Amino acid sequence: MWRWLHPYAKSEATFALNQKILPWFLIPGLLLTAVGLVWGLAYAPPDYQQGESYRIIFVHVPAAIWSMGFYVSMAIAGLIALVWQIRTAELAVLAIAPVGAALTFISLFTGAVWGQPMWGTWWVWDARLTSQLILLFLYLGVMALYVAFEDERAGGKAASILALVGVINIPIIHYSVYWWNTLHQQSTITKVITRFESPSIAPEMLWPLVVNIFAFMGLAAALVIMRLNNELLRREIHRPWAQKVLNSGDKENSNAV
Amino acid sequence: MQFDSWSAFIAMGGYGVYVWSAFFVTFFCIGLLALEAVWRRTKLRDEAKKQQARQQRIEKAKRES
Numbered sequence: 001m002w003r004w005l006h007p008y009a010k011s012e013a014t015f016a017l018n019q020k021i022l023p024w025f026l027i028p029g030l031l032l033t034a035v036g037l038v039w040g041l042a043y044a045p046p047d048y049q050q051g052e053s054y055r056i057i058f059v060h061v062p063a064a065i066w067s068m069g070f071y072v073s074m075a076i077a078g079l080i081a082l083v084w085q086i087r088t089a090e091l092a093v094l095a096i097a098p099v100g101a102a103l104t105f106i107s108l109f110t111g112a113v114w115g116q117p118m119w120g121t122w123w124v125w126d127a128r129l130t131s132q133l134i135l136l137f138l139y140l141g142v143m144a145l146y147v148a149f150e151d152e153r154a155g156g157k158a159a160s161i162l163a164l165v166g167v168i169n170i171p172i173i174h175y176s177v178y179w180w181n182t183l184h185q186q187s188t189i190t191k192v193i194t195r196f197e198s199p200s201i202a203p204e205m206l207w208p209l210v211v212n213i214f215a216f217m218g219l220a221a222a223l224v225i226m227r228l229n230n231e232l233l234r235r236e237i238h239r240p241w242a243q244k245v246l247n248s249g250d251k252e253n254s255n256a257v
Numbered sequence: 258m259q260f261d262s263w264s265a266f267i268a269m270g271g272y273g274v275y276v277w278s279a280f281f282v283t284f285f286c287i288g289l290l291a292l293e294a295v296w297r298r299t300k301l302r303d304e305a306k307k308q309q310a311r312q313q314r315i316e317k318a319k320r321e322s
Binding site for chain 1 (some may be wrong): 258259260266269270271272274275276278279280282286287289290291293294295297298301302304305306308309
């Protein structure tokens with residue numbers, strides 16, 4: 001496995017791989033987003049208690065799930081950067097952080113505009129909402145630490161350490177609704193994985209939600225790939241392969257692998 | 258289709274402001290990140306061009322001196 005993985009420590013190999021896999025995330029992401037939006041907004045039935053307001057679920061839940069999923073992937077990149085001193089992994093941390101921060105912000109914002117009509121408040125300091133807010137601060141902290149040092153490598157190292165330490169918050173977010181008495185409801189979908197229970201949502205609502213979860217994964221992954229490629233080009237702008245890519249207007253750099 | 262008319266669709270059973278602001282902010286954020294990535298690439302392309310022009314100027318000056 002190491003023999004297979006090791007070439008990807010080289011920037012041009014990672015760049016070429018990224019260019020190849022980008023359409024496989026971007027195109028399904030866009031298509032599923034279109035399907036999920038129309039299905040969720042127009043065709044899914046209204047909720048018997050919440051009426052049409054529950055349709056916020058179709059952006060709230062995917063954003064919240066991937067705000068945590070991308071945090072874990074960022075922490076793994078940070079671990080690789082720290083243990084094997086692979087600079088591309090540091091750039092991956094920098095590429096993922098703003099996308100994850102955006103997802104976290106989306107989950108908090110859509111939660112607030114859902115909470116106002118349903119709970120009668122935009123915000124409460126319950127365990128779920130507070131731990132999710134801390135996740136946003138962790139993302140912002142990683143972004144800030146990365147650029148806080150004169151030497152970019154020192155910043156990358158510090159950001160990787162914070163990303164790694166912050167992983168402790170992920171199980172806290174997930175289990176907060178079980179460990180504490182929260183205004184936020186308990187798990188509907190992810191308990192399939194963590195508690196081996198079937199999802200507590202009608203199939204007519206579950207399926208468009210699943211479509212949106214995969215749509216968000218595709219879009220967010222595509223954004224991360226685009227950002228990582230930009231970072232690779234920025235760092236290696238003096239090297240011939242990067243100059244070639246930038247001159248050719250982004251035609252695939254296929255002879256690098 | 259769960260809605261009889263466009264106005265019913267926009268109204269979202271009285272929750273229109275909440276539902277539409279949630280969807281708007283979501284795709285505004287995602288769109289902003291996408292635009293930033295594309296804009297960044299254009300910037301890098303300009304930067305590369307500038308560097309190459311500078312390199313050529315330096316080499317030309319070396320040859321002529």
